[in-house]
Structure formats: C-alpha cells, structure tokens
Amino acid sequence: MLDRKDRELLQLLQWDCSLCIQELAEAVNLTPNPCWKRIKRLEEEGVIIGRVALLSKEKLNLSLTAFVLIKTQQHNHEWYHSFVSVVKDMPEVLGFYRTTGEYDYMLKVVTSDIKGYDGFYKKLVRRVSGLSDVTSCFAMEDIKSITQLPLR
Amino acid sequence: MLDRKDRELLQLLQWDCSLCIQELAEAVNLTPNPCWKRIKRLEEEGVIIGRVALLSKEKLNLSLTAFVLIKTQQHNHEWYHSFVSVVKDMPEVLGFYRTTGEYDYMLKVVTSDIKGYDGFYKKLVRRVSGLSDVTSCFAMEDIKSITQLPLR
DNA sequence: CCTGAAAGTGGGAGGCC
DNA sequence: GGCCTCCCACTTTCAGG
Numbered sequence: 001m002l003d004r005k006d007r008e009l010l011q012l013l014q015w016d017c018s019l020c021i022q023e024l025a026e027a028v029n030l031t032p033n034p035c036w037k038r039i040k041r042l043e044e045e046g047v048i049i050g051r052v053a054l055l056s057k058e059k060l061n062l063s064l065t066a067f068v069l070i071k072t073q074q075h076n077h078e079w080y081h082s083f084v085s086v087v088k089d090m091p092e093v094l095g096f097y098r099t100t101g102e103y104d105y106m107l108k109v110v111t112s113d114i115k116g117y118d119g120f121y122k123k124l125v126r127r128v129s130g131l132s133d134v135t136s137c138f139a140m141e142d143i144k145s146i147t148q149l150p151l152r
Numbered sequence: 153m154l155d156r157k158d159r160e161l162l163q164l165l166q167w168d169c170s171l172c173i174q175e176l177a178e179a180v181n182l183t184p185n186p187c188w189k190r191i192k193r194l195e196e197e198g199v200i201i202g203r204v205a206l207l208s209k210e211k212l213n214l215s216l217t218a219f220v221l222i223k224t225q226q227h228n229h230e231w232y233h234s235f236v237s238v239v240k241d242m243p244e245v246l247g248f249y250r251t252t253g254e255y256d257y258m259l260k261v262v263t264s265d266i267k268g269y270d271g272f273y274k275k276l277v278r279r280v281s282g283l284s285d286v287t288s289c290f291a292m293e294d295i296k297s298i299t300q301l302p303l304r
Numbered sequence: 305c306c307t308g309a310a311a312g313t314g315g316g317a318g319g320c321c
Numbered sequence: 322g323g324c325c326t327c328c329c330a331c332t333t334t335c336a337g338g
Contacts, residue, residue, distance in 0.1 A: 002212075010205070010207060010212075013204075013205035014204055014205050014206070014207055015202075015204060016202060016203065016204065017169070017170075017203050017204055017205040018169075018202075018203045020315095020316065020317085021316070021317065021318095022316075030322090031322055031323080032316085032317085032322095033318090033319095033322065033323075033324095034322065036317070036318070040318090045211065046208055046211055047207060047208055047211045047212065048205050048206070048207060048208075049205075049206045049207060049208050050167075050168060050170075050205070050206050051168065051169050051170045051203060051204070051205050051206070052165075052166055052167060052168065052169055052203070052204060052206060052299055052300070053162070053165035053166050053169040053200050053201075053202070053203050054166070054200070054201045054202050054203070054204060054299060055162055055166055055199060055200060055201060055301050056198055056199055056200075056201050057301065059197065059198055059199045060154075060162075060199065060301055060303065062301055062302070065249065067249075067251065067258065084295055087295070087296070088295065088296050091300075091302035091304070092302050093296060094296075094297070094298055094299070094300075094301075095296065095297045095298075096295040096296035096297070097217065097219075097291040097292075097293065097294055097295060097297075098291070098292045098293040098295060099219065099289045099290060099291055099292060100289050100290045100292060101287070101288075101289030101290075102289070103289070106219065106289075106291075110301060110302065135253070136253075137251045137252050137253030137254070137255070137258075138251065138252045138253075139249040139250070139251055139258075140249075140250045140251060140252060141249065141250040142249055143236055143239070143240065143248040143249060143250060144239070144240050144245060144246075144247065144248035145246070145247045145248070145249075146246055146247075147204055147206060147246070147299055148204070148243075148246075149207050149209065149212055149214055149246075149262060150214070150243035150244050150262065151212065152243065172328090172329065172330085173329075173330065173331095174328095174329075182308075182309095183308065183309050183310080184309095184329090184330085185308075185309065185310080185331090185332095186307065186308045186309075187308095188330075188331070189307085189308090192331095
C-alpha cells in the first residue's frame, strides 16, 4: 500500500509541510508531477489527515502543561457520554484518553499558569459529577513533544 | 503584542495551514497584503513555530498509544543527561516530560501493538540504567487528541 | 509614522496529454 | 514524465488615519 517513496514523502511532510513540490520531488528522486500525484493520493486515502501550524506555548502565555488522572465509580453509558462531551468541549484539553491501569482516564491540559489550571479544574469538577478521584501532575520540564509519527 | 486579528489568523492556521492568503484575509476582514505581512511577522517572532502534516496512526499501523510513568533513584546530572539523550533519540516517543507528583517522568509512546510496545520497553530498560519503577498504561480509546492551543 | 490597500510579476500548483 | 495555464505568494508603491 505504501512504498518507500511514499514513506519518504510522509516523513518530510510531517516535519515541514511548507516544502514545495519541487523540493519534495528532488528529495525522493521524482519529477514534480508524479510527486504531486502521490501526495494527493495520500490525502485522499486519509494517510495525511491535515496540515496545521504549530504555535509556541510560551509566546501565547500557555506555559503550564498538566496531566489529569481520573478515577470514577460511574460506569454506565449515560454518564460516559456526558463526561466525554463535556471534556471534549474544553479547549484547554489537548489530549483525552481512556486508559488501562490504576486510573480510568487521562487528560493533557494546557493553561497559562497554576491560577489558570485552578480555573480549569474548578470548571471540570463543576461540569462533571461522580469523579471519585482526580489527581493532577504538572510538567516541570517539556523535554520532548513532537507530532511526528515514527515511520521506520 | 497580539491583537484580535492576529489571534484569529493563528486560530485559523492552527486548524488548517493550507488556506491561501486570500481566504485568510477575507476571514479577518483584511486585504491579502497586510494579512500576509501579519503572518510573516508571526513567523519571525516565533509565535508560529512551523507547519506540519498530521498523519493517521491507524493507516500507518501505529494504533497503540502508551503512557510510561517512571520513577528513579538517580538524581545526578550525568544520569539525567544520558537518560534524556537516550529517550529523545527514540522515535516512538512523542512526548517526554519531567513531572511533579508520584512519578518523576512521563512518556507518551506510539507503537503498532503490544508486541511493538514490548520491543520499545526492552530497548528502553536496556539503554537506561537505574530506573527503579516503570509503569505502563495503555490508551484503550483515543477520545481527543489535538495540536491546537486554546487561544481565547 | 504605522498599517492597510492597489497593482504588477515571477513561480509553482494543478490539470492536460 | 513533459507541457501549459492559471492562480497565488511576494514585492513595490501608494494612500489613509
């Protein structure tokens, strides 16, 4: 389904999608047109989901990354759906996973600072009932955070 | 530093950076040229870090997202630097944070499946010594995972 | 003086064969 | 994979607040 050139193109594009077709074509030893056709195909197949600009947390006053670990007693569908829809709607939430292990859910949350996080936390517990255990831990240091999937 | 139009442009671009200047200009009630100048300025200032293509985990056989929670006894600089450089070099690691709370570090790891994760885990503990406690938890469900920062 | 608008040009994307 | 067309990024110049 994906040959070597496809993977090379994806690898390049997931680091910099502002590269022009010519540059991409040269990098994979192709002429511009077939290169363009491959990329078009990868978009149609859904391998390429979209192209986005990455912004600086610091420059936008969003320096605090927090992880929220949640346990719950509630295991019925209705509660689940309302919980999911509430959390999905909160723009501070960049990641939201149902997980195995000690906790049931994990959130990755981005705010300005502790005060901002406190606001988020209060909003969360106000909007969602039946959260029996909510633990927060904060990123002291953001050592690596990338969007590029490992393609080898 | 950033006015309303800047924020609107950032908001649009962090969802779709393939929009052309004309479309962006219309959306914020500007003509193409000043719109283009603003975006250029935001790039120079480092507010816009880059433009990347987002790829489908599923289509690329990377359906397993795991979180690795790590405690360590080692708190000297040398160990820290070697630990950081080893983990940074592992392409499966999309997120790597030093955290407050019960654990010292947290990793977000993407692999094909449990077998792939096992390979990653073995590689990790082989390359890094002095990990006293390594707990894995797996994402059963990826409910929300976005790259867009909250700009309001 | 700074910020937005108008006009022109070179180049690359996107469709043909 | 080559050709051709059209549109868009980018520059310069001008106008307004």
